[in-house]
Amino acid sequence: EVQLVQSGGGLVQPGGSLRLSCGGSxxxxxxxxxxxxxQAPGKGLEWVSYISSTGSIIxxxxxxxxxxxxxxxxxxxxxxxxxxxLRAEDTAVYYCAREARMFGGVIGLDNWGQGTLVTVSS
Amino acid sequence: xxxxxxxxxxxxxxxxxxxxxxxxxxxxxxxxxxxYQQKPGQAPRLLIYGAxxxxxxxxxxxxxxxxxxxxxxTISSLQSKDFAxxxxxxxxxxxxxxxxxxxxxxx
Numbered sequence: 001e002v003q004l005v006q007s008g009g010g011l012v013q014p015g016g017s018l019r020l021s022c023g024g025s026x027x028x029x030x031x032x033x034x035x036x037x038x039q040a041p042g043k044g045l046e047w048v049s050y051i052s053s054t055g056s057i058i059x060x061x062x063x064x065x066x067x068x069x070x071x072x073x074x075x076x077x078x079x080x081x082x083x084x085x086l087r088a089e090d091t092a093v094y095y096c097a098r099e100a101r102m103f104g105g106v107i108g109l110d111n112w113g114q115g116t117l118v119t120v121s122s
Numbered sequence: 123x124x125x126x127x128x129x130x131x132x133x134x135x136x137x138x139x140x141x142x143x144x145x146x147x148x149x150x151x152x153x154x155x156x157x158y159q160q161k162p163g164q165a166p167r168l169l170i171y172g173a174x175x176x177x178x179x180x181x182x183x184x185x186x187x188x189x190x191x192x193x194x195x196t197i198s199s200l201q202s203k204d205f206a207x208x209x210x211x212x213x214x215x216x217x218x219x220x221x222x223x224x225x226x227x228x229x
Contacts, residue, residue, distance in 0.1 A: 100168070106154070108211065
């Protein structure tokens with residue numbers, strides 16, 4: 001069974017830092033591209049970041065560029081999101097999500113972590 | 123950035139009735155469109171990809187259609203377990219974007 005298990009998150013003051021982790025099991029983690037998606041309370045989904053299967057290509061949403069860093073450790077089947085200079089508007093549930101492919105093309109995000117709440121407040 | 127707009131924001135439907143949800147893209151995304159279902163306190167679940175292909179394990183009462191900029195998700199006969207928020211998402215390029223969601227509630 002494919003599983004993505006997240007850890008990290010919590011309450012942090014504005015300007016602070018936090019690191020989220022996402023561990024994959026039940027599949028060959030190193031073969032899949034991964035994404036971070038967040039959801040502010042009562043709001044829709046917002047894509048945050050993408051990382052290729054090898055970690056060589058990384059993209060960020062403009063809203064987090066320069067403050068967040070995505071990385072992965074394929075030897076440990078793990079994905080990370082380092083969040084610095086946090087702002088109140090970063091308050092959200094953060095999800096890691098596996099990017100699915102079929103016949104070489106992307107078909108969406110087929111497996112998601114359980115989500116972890118990040119609250120930025122003084 | 124491709125902007126995705128969903129309508130209506132809330133849809134009130136009686137169990138057993140049909141629900142039709144709309145999603146519009148600000149520019150063509152071809153068939154690179156997915157639909158997700160999200161229940162309170164849970165992560166989204168992939169329902170439809172390629173605009174019209176059901177993901178593994180998704181029942182046949184869920185169907186998707188459309189291409190280019192106009193897309194529709196239809197739930198043919200709503201069951202109690204289907205009351206949830208539905209999100210559309212384009213994956214035409216690496217900058218994934220989601221619609222604002224449609225909440226399907228019990229009438």
